[in-house]
Amino acid sequence: MRRILLLAPLLLFTAGCGLVQSSQSEATDVAREAARKAGEELYGQRPRTAEEVGRAASRIDGVEVMRVTGTSTHDGDGIDVVVRTSGSAYNGWFDVEEITVRRCFTVRVSPKSQWREEPDDADCPDGPALTFAPPPEPPRMPGEELRAKLPRVPPGGRVDEAEVRRTLAALDLDPEIRTEVKAEGGRVGVLLSVEGNHFDPQDCLLARIGPGATEVWVPPRIQRMPGEGGCTLANALDPAPPPH
DSSP states (O other): OHHHHHHHHHHHHHHHHHHHHHHHHHHHHHHHHHHHHHHHHHOOSSOOBHHHHHHHHHTSTTOEEEEEEOSBTTSTTOEEEEEEEEEEEOOTTTOSSOEEEEEEEEEEESTTOOTTOOOEEEOOOSSOOOOOOOOOOOOOOOHHHHHHHSOOBOTTOOOOHHHHHHHHHHTOOOTTOEEEEEEETTEEEEEEEOOOOSSSOOOEEEEEEEBTEEEEEOOOGGGGSTTSOOSSHHHHHSOOOOOO
16 A cells, blocks of 8 residues: 555656646647648639748738748649747646647648648748738729720710720820720720739729710629639620629
8 A cells, every 4th residue: 555655646747747748739739720720721723922822821810931932832842831830738737837839830832732731840940930021002993084084975976996095095004004995886995904813803994985975994893703704895895784
């Protein structure tokens, strides 16, 4: 009996050490889960640069971006992002206070990545987390200016395509804005657009000048999705009905 009593504190101490270690392991699992959720938010098939992926990762709550390697999600193996996350755990029997750990993991962003892919453990790079400049603002579409300056043709009149082109040239548009003009059926259609990424809605502005009516509008979002044909001269000359 005395031997059992003497061994009891030793067994309790050994068990306690195991439980403390278990708390650290549990905290690490929490940190890993935060990294895995970051991978879910970054998952997608849209082509992105390393700068875009790093910026997106840095905006996720609880995530610090420590390193970004690769050039594009669609080049080679894609982009690897080393993120630092934290996790906490507490065992009321043996922990004096809550245990918090900070760990680094590698999240891969590529069309080959799997949904809910488990992040790999990584060594945390020295130095502070990376920071990223905000993305450049897209050029502003001159809707009001276009509406004010396009010619008004009276009923029964004739639309002058050359005058429409001169009006567009006088607007001094941002170089990123592409313009297209086409005359058809006594009307002139105008398309102002910015090159899209083939995944998100395209930014565009349409106009139609005809006898008795000059119209300027932005197609609904669903029509500006890739493949929907909203940002085309055909839609300017013969607008598709609005979505229900």
